[in-house]
Amino acid sequence: MRASIRACLLFAVAAIVALQVAQPVSAGLVDREVFENITPSLYDLDRRQEGGTAVPSSTSTGPAPTATIGAGCQNPSDCVSGHCSRSENRCLPAPGNGNINDFCTRDYQCTGGAYCYRGSCQYIKPNGSNCYKDSGCASSNCYKKVCQPRRNVVNGERCTQSLQCQEGSFCNRSRCATLAANGQYCYKNQGCTSGVCNSNRCSSSGLARLGQRCSANSNCRSGSCFKGACRAKRNAGQPCSVNATCFSNRCVNQVCQ
Numbered sequence: 577m578r579a580s581i582r583a584c585l586l587f588a589v590a591a592i593v594a595l596q597v598a599q600p601v602s603a604g605l606v607d608r609e610v611f612e613n614i615t616p617s618l619y620d621l622d623r624r625q626e627g628g629t630a631v632p633s634s635t636s637t638g639p640a641p642t643a644t645i646g647a648g649c650q651n652p653s654d655c656v657s658g659h660c661s662r663s664e665n666r667c668l669p670a671p672g673n674g675n676i677n678d679f680c681t682r683d684y685q686c687t688g689g690a691y692c693y694r695g696s697c698q699y700i701k702p703n704g705s706n707c708y709k710d711s712g713c714a715s716s717n718c719y720k721k722v723c724q725p726r727r728n729v730v731n732g733e734r735c736t737q738s739l740q741c742q743e744g745s746f747c748n749r750s751r752c753a754t755l756a757a758n759g760q761y762c763y764k765n766q767g768c769t770s771g772v773c774n775s776n777r778c779s780s781s782g783l784a785r786l787g788q789r790c791s792a793n794s795n796c797r798s799g800s801c802f803k804g805a806c807r808a809k810r811n812a813g814q815p816c817s818v819n820a821t822c823f824s825n826r827c828v829n830q831v832c833q
Contacts, residue, residue, distance in 0.1 A: 643667045646679035669697075683711050710737065738766050744794075755794065769794045793820045 641656050643649050647667050649660040655667035661681055669678050674686040674697040686697035691711045700714050701707060705723045710716045713723035717740055729740045731752045738745075741752035746766045755769045756778045762768050768778035771794065783797040784790050784806045793799050796806035800820045809823045810816055810832050819825045822832035 645669050645674070744769075769799070770797075 638653075641654055641658070643655045645655075645657060645667050647655070648665055649655050649667045650665065652658050652660045654660060657667055657670045657673070659668040659670055660666070661668050664679075664681065666679055669675070669680065669685050671684055672687060674680050674690065674692075676690060676697055676699065678686070678697045679695060680686055680692040680697050681695070683691045686692055689700055690697045691700055691709075692698075693708075693712060698712075701712055701723050702714055703723045703725055705713070706721060707713050707718035707723045708721060710718045712718060715723060715726055717724050717726050717728075717737075719729065719736075719740055724740075726739045727742050729735050729752050730742055731745055731754060733752055734750055735741055735747040735752050736750070738747040741747055745752045745754055747753075748767060753767075756762050756767055757769055758778050758780045760768075760778050761776055762773035762778045763776060765771050765773045767773060770778055770780050770783050772779045772781050772783075774781065780797050784795050785797055786806050786808055788796075788806050789804060790796050790801035790806050791804070793801045795801055798806055798808055800807045800809050802818070802821065807821065810821055811823060812832050814822075814832050815830055816822050816827035816832045817830060819827045821827055824832060826832065
């Protein structure tokens, strides 16, 4: 038993001596290089404690995105644009960057002057062109599958939005109807000349007073907007230039009737 222990000790001493003989004078540097290669994370900690710059344990990064608009994707990181449709699993353009014929799912993805039509960005159309939705028309009015000017639908005819109805009217339950005056029944703000429907009654709250700026008669409490300001209506016999100036809403030969 003692002989075997003695033999082990002698073998260990001989190995240490052989290692010291084999290493050059810069043995300390070799030891550190071996330490770096074998345990880089520990070496980083060692360098930080010494005030040095840590050697990164890994410099590898993920692959750069390569999928173009319309190509298949699983995550936004797959696409050059950074946008991937979850429903279609295809790369989308960044908002406002979709060129003509680029794949899309919503209008806002297309560049200015274009909209999303059946999965691709297409030019917005002028009046008289065939259409299937309002955003496909320059007028934002697709009526009976044709792009049409705004405010051209008379009361009683079908509508989908108020801008289709003639001035002074709104789209009421899919039919154009006259705006209600203050105190009359209403069910939404758009149905009132004042633009305010309060407890199912049109209210003057929020309308401009005399002398305040306006762009339409319906902006004023008085119901009369002239040269960009609210004006008082005039009685019969007083001078006028438009019907709205008169209480009677009749201006004949520049005199209120």
